[in-house]
Amino acid sequence: MTNNTQSAATAEKLKAIIRDVPDFPKKGIVFKDITPLLADHAAFTEAVNCMAEAYKGRGITKVLGIEARGFILAAPIALALGAGMVPVRKKGKLPYKTVSATYALEYGQDTLQMHSDAVGKGEKVLIVDDVLATGGTAGAVIALVEKLGGKVDAVAVLIELEFLNGRAKLPGRDVFSVIKY
Numbered sequence: 791m792t793n794n795t796q797s798a799a800t801a802e803k804l805k806a807i808i809r810d811v812p813d814f815p816k817k818g819i820v821f822k823d824i825t826p827l828l829a830d831h832a833a834f835t836e837a838v839n840c841m842a843e844a845y846k847g848r849g850i851t852k853v854l855g856i857e858a859r860g861f862i863l864a865a866p867i868a869l870a871l872g873a874g875m876v877p878v879r880k881k882g883k884l885p886y887k888t889v890s891a892t893y894a895l896e897y898g899q900d901t902l903q904m905h906s907d908a909v910g911k912g913e914k915v916l917i918v919d920d921v922l923a924t925g926g927t928a929g930a931v932i933a934l935v936e937k938l939g940g941k942v943d944a945v946a947v948l949i950e951l952e953f954l955n956g957r958a959k960l961p962g963r964d965v966f967s968v969i970k971y
């Protein structure tokens with residue numbers, strides 16, 4: 791199998807185990823529920839390996855996980871890459887000094903925070919989340935990393951909702967996704 795057919799086969803296998811939940815958290819949204827995938831050792835391993843393999847040997851020193859499902863993927867990816875793991879959280883959850891970035895939601899706005907000493911100047915960072923939808927979240931996390939002088943190597947997600955065109959909000963960035971809808 792070539793690398794491409796292998797990743798297509800992985801994507802199809804993982805797709806089959808992700809659950810669509812219509813109208814959650816509100817009407818019109820089809821929520822991609824990854825909990826059945828996480829509960830399956832083989833599928834969870836394959837998902838993490840697939841994301842980590844893409845970034846081995848690139849000198850990444852920090853893997854950022856976005857609250858909350860991003861944490862679950864970022865931690866094993868960080869270990870696989872020999873990097874540290876950094877939680878990016880909703881406003882008010884982190885105990886120490888923070889940097890913040892505010893971004894637009896469909897209605898209103900939200901703020902994400904990271905500890906101000908979590909990423910050093912020039913550090914190579916991989917940003918990890920479960921889903922890339924409109925790209926607003928990933929864009930805000932890129933801003934946080936760059937505020938601290940870190941270098942964003944890439945954004946890696948398990949699932950990309952291509953019809954929402956999140957990549958348009960991340961111009962010039964390396965964006966990797968295992969599964970596309």
Ligand code: AMP
Nearest residue numbers: 820821822919921922923924925926927
């Ligand atoms: P966005 O900022 O629009 O790219 O949204 C990305 C964030 O919202 C991620 O942290 C996802 O976990 C969550 N998200 C957005 N849409 C969905 C969806 N359809 N299913 C599951 N999570 C989603």
